[in-house]
Amino acid sequence: MEQREPIIRLTNLGKEFKTANGTVKALEDINLDIYAGEIFGIIGLSGAGKSTLVRCINYLEAPTSGDVVFEGTSLKSLGRAGINQARKSMGMIFQQFNLLSQRNVLRNVCFPMELQKTPKDEAVKRARELLEMVGLSDRENAYPAQLSGGQKQRVAIARALATNPKVLLCDEATSALDPNTTKAILQLLKEINRKLGVTVIVITHEMGVIEAICDRVAIIDKSHIAEVGAVSEIFSDPKSAIGRQLIMGDTVHTDFGDSKLVRIIFDGRASNEPVLSNLILACKVPVNIMYAATKDVNGTALGQMIIQLPKDEGEEKRVLNYLATAGIPYEEVTRDDF
Numbered sequence: 572m573e574q575r576e577p578i579i580r581l582t583n584l585g586k587e588f589k590t591a592n593g594t595v596k597a598l599e600d601i602n603l604d605i606y607a608g609e610i611f612g613i614i615g616l617s618g619a620g621k622s623t624l625v626r627c628i629n630y631l632e633a634p635t636s637g638d639v640v641f642e643g644t645s646l647k648s649l650g651r652a653g654i655n656q657a658r659k660s661m662g663m664i665f666q667q668f669n670l671l672s673q674r675n676v677l678r679n680v681c682f683p684m685e686l687q688k689t690p691k692d693e694a695v696k697r698a699r700e701l702l703e704m705v706g707l708s709d710r711e712n713a714y715p716a717q718l719s720g721g722q723k724q725r726v727a728i729a730r731a732l733a734t735n736p737k738v739l740l741c742d743e744a745t746s747a748l749d750p751n752t753t754k755a756i757l758q759l760l761k762e763i764n765r766k767l768g769v770t771v772i773v774i775t776h777e778m779g780v781i782e783a784i785c786d787r788v789a790i791i792d793k794s795h796i797a798e799v800g801a802v803s804e805i806f807s808d809p810k811s812a813i814g815r816q817l818i819m820g821d822t823v824h825t826d827f828g829d830s831k832l833v834r835i836i837f838d839g840r841a842s843n844e845p846v847l848s849n850l851i852l853a854c855k856v857p858v859n860i861m862y863a864a865t866k867d868v869n870g871t872a873l874g875q876m877i878i879q880l881p882k883d884e885g886e887e888k889r890v891l892n893y894l895a896t897a898g899i900p901y902e903e904v905t906r907d908d909f
């Protein structure tokens with residue numbers, strides 16, 4: 572099989588910050604390959620090192636150890652001019668948009684092209700094309716203060732694409748947006764990836780963002796990569812403790828104490844239904860299974876299950892109401908009953 576070359580390869584990358592209180596190891600021994608054309612997610616808790624990692628990828632921060640290899644060239648080996656050149660191939664968007672408030676939408680998108688000394692009419696033409704792609708053609712004269720968060724991020728995306736980058740780095744690009752706007756911006760990023768072939772790197776602390784658009788994901792925890800893989804694989808079978816925590820959520824801690832016990836009687840009908848799952852989903856409370864047994868009587872599954880209800884009175888009542896409403900026979904029991 573043909574071996575694909577990564578567009579970005581991080582080798583033993585480390586980053587330390589010297590502070591008044593000592594040295595902070597923000598990244599340690601990061602090894603990662605990102606391939607051209609993919610949407611790659613990097614997820615982790617606050618302070619894990621995500622922003623530092625993207626800032627090292629485009630050399631806004633120089634790594635303290637290891638290397639960033641971009642399209643086969645070690646950035647470490649390049650001088651300032653070479654690094655600037657590589658950086659032009661990597662657009663970036665942020666949570667707080669970072670638009671220039673004194674410039675209107677069109678002139679914000681033109682800004683990076685001005686820096687590159689692109690002739691004005693050419694820049695304006697390109698900016699208008701990009702604004703059309705992000706769905707903001709009719710707002711080119713508006714100022715950032717007159718736009719919604721979602722619109723501001725669309726302008727930022729158009730601006731980031733103005734210099735035809737090969738990679739788009741998105742650091743918590745949807746974290747300040749409501750769920751619907753988030754969805755729309757993620758769809759736009761996917762469209763840009765598919766239409767323009769731009770490699771997209773998405774930094775987030777939200778699993779939903781990864782699930783919505785990423786092909787592969789790296790989970791970063793306390794300055795290290797905990798695991799990397801296809802989103803479908805990591806979601807179905809996270810190997811690391813942090814992966815399990817991010818994907819499955821924290822275990823629910825409910826106080827059961829010496830709370831009420833209830834025996835549910837399964838007749839033939841109820842045995843085909845996921846009685847307990849339905850109960851938990853409907854009542855949104857966990858229950859504790861204390862005992863369960865089934866018997867086959869003349870082809871009918873008869874059984875009982877003793878469950879412990881939450882200690883909270885309201886939650887207990889919800890469960891009992893549910894059982895009564897759903898017509899599931901039950902009786903209260905004591906510990907001596909089984």
Ligand SMILES: Nc1ncnc2c1ncn2[C@@H]1O[C@H](COP(=O)(O)OP(=O)(O)OP(=O)(O)O)[C@@H](O)[C@H]1O
Binds near residue numbers: 597615
């Ligand atoms: N310029 C800096 N000087 C000193 N320490 C820094 C600097 N930048 C980051 N750090 C530290 O490095 C660690 C990683 O920070 P980073 O901003 O990369 O985390 P993050 O994963 O992006 O978090 P968040 O989700 O909150 O944005 C933190 O402990 C942070 O305090």
Ligand SMILES: [Mg+2]
Binds near residue numbers: 621622623
């Ligand atoms: Mg960050």
